[in-house]
Amino acid sequence: MRRAALTLAAVLAAGAALTGTAQATPAIGEVIVYTVDTLPVVVFDNPTGCKKIPLGAHVLINRTNRPVEIYANPMCLPVPILILEEDTGAHAPPAAGSFRV
Template sequence: MLVRRFVVSSLVLAAGAAVGLAQTPAVAAEGTVSVFRTEVESLSVYENPKGCHKLPATAHVLNNDTDGPVRVYGDPFCLGPSVTVAPGYGSHVAPGSGSFSA
């Protein structure tokens, strides 16, 4: 009986934490994310990015000049594995179908 109460209590706490996280408002990162494409194209600049952004097809390097981490994904929907780019750092990105979220 004690084990059952523990399991039920744990599930209730976990569900409450999940609801609390789901209700947390998303806050846009302050600053810019710049994406270098090619030498003949201008930079793609994202001001105060919030949510998921598909990278340009010719993206080559992402630079994080925001106040928070940026996650780079290999797919266009910000799903699956990602690489975290800390503020003030950059990362090579695979051309084609990647995305980032801030």
């Protein structure tokens, strides 16, 4: 019984380690955010983790190798309001506050 519990614990720990590694590695590519005509675009190169979307964002373009999840607050919580697949773009929802790749 103890042996089975130790084996299960080892399997769960390995799974957690793999999940943590996958989330910590940056996406390859860039997320581009356009706000207004007179300002330069904001480029997030190889983004990882939660990134705050600039105020007044008008268009988001996902040029990464992963989907981009857009959230209504600056902390990437609780669930995405829009998901942009790889090599797509969309008008930023008025409530867009952050994104995670």
